[in-house]
Amino acid sequence: MPTSPATYLLHLECAECRAIHPADQEQHLCGCGGVLLARYDLARLASDFPRERLAARPWQSGLWRYAELLPLADPANRVSLGEGMTPLLPLDWLGTELGITVWLKDEGLNPTGAFKARGAAVGVSRAKELGAKTIALPTAGNAGAAWAAYGARAGIPVIVAMPKDAPPLTQREAQLYGARLHLVNGLISDAGAWIAAGVREHGWYDASTFKEPYRLEGKKTLGLEIAEQLDWQAPDVILYPTGGGVGLLGLWKAFEELRALGWLAADRPAPRLVVVQASGCAPVVRAWESGATQTAFWEGAATIAAGLRVPGPLAGGLMLRALRETNGTALAVEDDAIRRAIGELARAGCWVCPEGAALLPALRQLRAAGWVRTGERVVLLNTGAGLVYPDVEPLA
Ligand SMILES: *Cc1c(COP(=O)(O)O)cnc(C)c1O
Ligand SMILES: [Zn+2]
Numbered sequence: 001m002p003t004s005p006a007t008y009l010l011h012l013e014c015a016e017c018r019a020i021h022p023a024d025q026e027q028h029l030c031g032c033g034g035v036l037l038a039r040y041d042l043a044r045l046a047s048d049f050p051r052e053r054l055a056a057r058p059w060q061s062g063l064w065r066y067a068e069l070l071p072l073a074d075p076a077n078r079v080s081l082g083e084g085m086t087p088l089l090p091l092d093w094l095g096t097e098l099g100i101t102v103w104l105k106d107e108g109l110n111p112t113g114a115f116k117a118r119g120a121a122v123g124v125s126r127a128k129e130l131g132a133k134t135i136a137l138p139t140a141g142n143a144g145a146a147w148a149a150y151g152a153r154a155g156i157p158v159i160v161a162m163p164k165d166a167p168p169l170t171q172r173e174a175q176l177y178g179a180r181l182h183l184v185n186g187l188i189s190d191a192g193a194w195i196a197a198g199v200r201e202h203g204w205y206d207a208s209t210f211k212e213p214y215r216l217e218g219k220k221t222l223g224l225e226i227a228e229q230l231d232w233q234a235p236d237v238i239l240y241p242t243g244g245g246v247g248l249l250g251l252w253k254a255f256e257e258l259r260a261l262g263w264l265a266a267d268r269p270a271p272r273l274v275v276v277q278a279s280g281c282a283p284v285v286r287a288w289e290s291g292a293t294q295t296a297f298w299e300g301a302a303t304i305a306a307g308l309r310v311p312g313p314l315a316g317g318l319m320l321r322a323l324r325e326t327n328g329t330a331l332a333v334e335d336d337a338i339r340r341a342i343g344e345l346a347r348a349g350c351w352v353c354p355e356g357a358a359l360l361p362a363l364r365q366l367r368a369a370g371w372v373r374t375g376e377r378v379v380l381l382n383t384g385a386g387l388v389y390p391d392v393e394p395l396a
Contacts, residue, residue, distance in 0.1 A: 006067055006068075006072060006073055006074060006075050007040075007067065007068065007070060007071055007072055007073055008041045008042070008044060008045045008068055008069070009023050009038055009039075009073070010023070010039050010040060010041050011023050011039055012027055012036040012037065012038055012039065012213050013036065013037050013039045014030035014032060014034040014035070014036055014037075015034050015035045015036070015037050015318055016030065016032055016033070016034030016035070017032045017034055019031070019032070019034075021036060023038065023071065023213075024073075025130065026131075026132070026205065027212070027213060028206050028211045028212055029210075029211055035210045035213075035314070035315055035318060036213040037213060037216070037253070038071050038213050038214070038216075038217050040069060042257060042260045042261055045068055045069070045261060046260075046261045046262055049068055051232070051261070051263045054066075054228065059085055060082075060085075062080065062082055062083050062084035062085050063083055063084030063085065063118055063121065063122075063221040063224075063225070064078060064080065064084075065084075065085070066221055066224050069217075069220070069224065069257060070217055070218075070221075071122070071126050071213075071214050071217050072122070072125055072126060072129060074129060077125050077126075077128050077129040078121075079121060079124045079125045079128060079150050079153050079154040080121055080125075080153075081111035081117065081121070081149060081150065082111055083110050083111055083117040083118055083120075083121045083218075084110070084117075084118060084121075084221055084225065085225065086105060086106050086107050086108075086109045086110060086225070087105075087109065088103045088104075088105050088106075088225075088226065088229040088230070088379070089103060089104045089105075089106055089350070090102070090103055091103065091104050091348070091380070093348060094360075094363075098363070098364070098367045098372075099367075099374045099375065100367065100372060100373075100374065100375060100376050100377070100378055101375075101376070101377045101378065102363070102378050102379075102380060103235075103377075103378070103379050103380070104350060104352075104356075104379075104380050104382050105222070105225075105226060105379055105380070105381050105382060106350065106352075106382050107222075107356075107381070107382055107383050107384060108351075108352065108353065108356075108382060108384050108385030108386070108387070108388075109385070111146070111149060112142070112145045112146045112149050112173060113142075113145075113384055113385040113387055113388045114142040114145075114146065114307075114353070114383055114384030114385065114388060115219065115222065115381075115383045115384065116142045116143045116145070116146035116147075116384075117146050117149075117150075118218040118219050118221055118222065119143070119146070119215035119216070119218040119219045119246055120143070120146035120147045120149070120150040120215070120218070121150055121218055122214050122215065122217050122218030122221075123147070123150075123207055123212065123214045123215040123218055124147065124151055124153075124154050124156065125150075125154075125214075126212075126214040126217075127154075127156065127205050127207065127212070127214075128154050128156060132156060132205035133156070133157075133203075133205070134156070134157045134158075134159060134202070134204045134205060135147060135151055135157070135158045135159070135204065135205045135207050136158070136159040136160075136161075136195050136199060136204035136205065136206060136207060136208075137158075137159075137160060137161075137195060137206075137207040137208050137209075138160075138161045138162065138188050138189075138191035138192040138194070138195045138208055138209075139160055139161070139162045139166070139170075139188065139191065140163065140166060140188045140243060140306050140309055140310065141162055141163075141166035141167045141170035141171070141306050141307070142170055142306075142307055142384060142388065143209070144160035144161075144162050144166075144170060144171075144173075144174045144179070144181070145169075145170045145173035145174055145177070147160065147179075147207060148160060148173065148174040148175075148177035148178070148179035149173070149177045151177070151178075151179065152177040152178050152179075157178075157179075157180070158174075158177075158178075158179040158180070159179065159180045159182065159195070159198065159204060160174045160179045160180070160181050160182070161181075161182040161183075161184055161191035161192075161194045161195050162174070162181070162182075162183060162184070162188070162191055163183070163184055163185075163186060163187055163188060163190070163191060163309075164183045164184065164185055166183075166306060167306050167388060167389055167391075168391075169388055169389075169390070170306075170388065171183070182194060187301055187309060187311055188309065188310055188311075189297075189310075189311055189312050192208055195208060196208075208314075209244040209246060209310075209313075209314060209315075210244070210245075210246070210314045210315045211314070215246055216246055216249060216250055216253065217250075218250075219246045219247050219249075219250030220250040220251075220253050220254045220257075221250075221254070222247060222250055222251060222254065222381065223250060223251040223253070223254025223255050223258070224254050224258065226238070226251075226379055227254070227255070227258055227263070227264060230377075232258075232263055232264055232265050233264075233265045233268060233377075234255060234258075234264050234265070234268045234269075234270060234271050235271050235377045235378060235379045236271060236272065236372075236373075236376040236377050236378065237271055237272045237274060237366075237372055237376060237377075237378045237379070238251055238271045238272075238273055238274065238378075238379045238381060239274040239276055239359040239362055239366075239378065239379070239380050239381060240273065240274065240275065240276065240359075240381045240383075241276050241277070241305065241307065241308055241355035241356060241358050241359060241381070241383055242275040242276060242277055242284055242308065242319065242330075243308045243309070243310035243313070243355075244310045244313045244314070244315065245275075245284070245313050245315045245316070245318070245319040246315075247381065247383065248273060248275060248319055248322060249315060249318060249319065249322055251271070251273055251381075252270075252273060252322040252325070252326065255271060255326075256270070269327075270326050271326065271379075272326050272327045272328045272329070273322055273323060273326045273328035274328055274329055274330065274331070274362065274366065275288070275319065275323060275328070275329075275330035275331075276330075276331060276332070276333065276358050276359055276362040277308055277330070277331075277332045277333075277358075278303035278304075278305045278308045278309075278332060278333065278334075278335060278338065278358060279303075279332040279333060279334050279335070280300075280301060280302040280303040280309075280335065281298050281301035281302065281303050281308055281309050281310065281311055282298065282330075282332035283295040283296060283297070283298040283310075283311060283312065283313065283316060284313070284316060284319050284320065284330050285330040285331060285332045286298070287316065287320055288320060288323060288330035289330070292320070293317055293320055293321075294316055294317045294320070295312070295313060295316025295317070295319075295320070297311055297312040298311035299311070303335055303338075303354075304335050304338060304339070304354050304389075304392055305335070305338060305353075305354040305355045305357075305358060306354075306355075306389075307353070307355045307383060307384070308355055308358070329366070329371060331362055331365060331366070333358050333361045333362050333365075335354075336395060337358070337361040338354050338357045338358045338361070339354075339357075339392070339393065339394050339395035340361075340394070340395045340396075341357035341358065341359075341360035341361055342354060342357040342386065342392065342394040342395075343394030343395060343396060344360065345357060345360060346386065346394060350382070351385065351386030351387065352382045352384070352385070352386050353382065353383060353384035353385060353386055353388060353389055354389060354392055355383050355384065356380070356381070356382030356383050356384060359380040359381070359382070360380070363378065363380065
């Protein structure tokens, strides 16, 4: 065993039945249908690697500064376009209004303009390491653009299926990067059915949300970064615009691993996670409010926030578990409130995507209800750039 391994990855564990699967070969879902989670030798990492060593690493290495907590065995397989290490911007004007401290984690600065770059960087790197020949995935738009870009960088063909009415720019991007683009007359769930058929028929590497374990590991770096940027003082609350839930579960997993490593300031609990959805597609909110442990398919999903138009998330039950375990909550906001928030944030210098804009009215609601308390420290996770949605009109 090398003294300084690139990764401490041990194996994959089913989130439902806890079965262990080897990580040194291609894996998708557990036989029971459960999502597989990467597990690391955190005890050994904690004793080998003091957190202070991170501080010496160059900012330019992006999310790869957390290599020990990522699944890649050989750094030569890294496929990078400069993702991660995005700014955590204080929003003093909003903090003053609400009597709290607020930051905006601005993921719009990632390659392809959204936080999907994190999942694609680690997901494509690991697919390359495991010998994938053709990568296939359904998407609401942004994931297709990101995986197409990273696939092009890796030299691996990518097949993307997305709704016909996905943001036009993401369709163009996927094509420009050389991916094969298949448009469906329907939603991401219909695109998923088309991909599943191709996976069965042609043996494509299935990179659908949560059908491979490594996209989650890339998105986990969001939580690692927020913790490091706040000098390991975890925030009280993180609001997250939720579609398939990869970012949400990435945050959950990040803070769990940081706590196990002893890297978080001991007097602070893990952040309360908040699922924010659009009222036109809010399966997690509806399940949360009814006390259910699974989400039900949302009929007639419609919202301008394309990334939130995920009517039947595979990891619905796991998201609800993350909310319970972190004392979090879930709420939905109207598209008009999203449009107003885009304008308001833009006038403060931040042109955010509609998904990220949804967090502003959600935070005001939570504060008015007293769920966010005076003096608390809150992070709004803006998942992408407004530039990706040039046709979405703000409201005054
Ligand atoms: C994909 C996406 C989301 C939702 O992310 P999940 O990880 O699927 O929950 C939110 N915002 C934007 C801009 C996205 O592209
Ligand atoms: Zn299982």
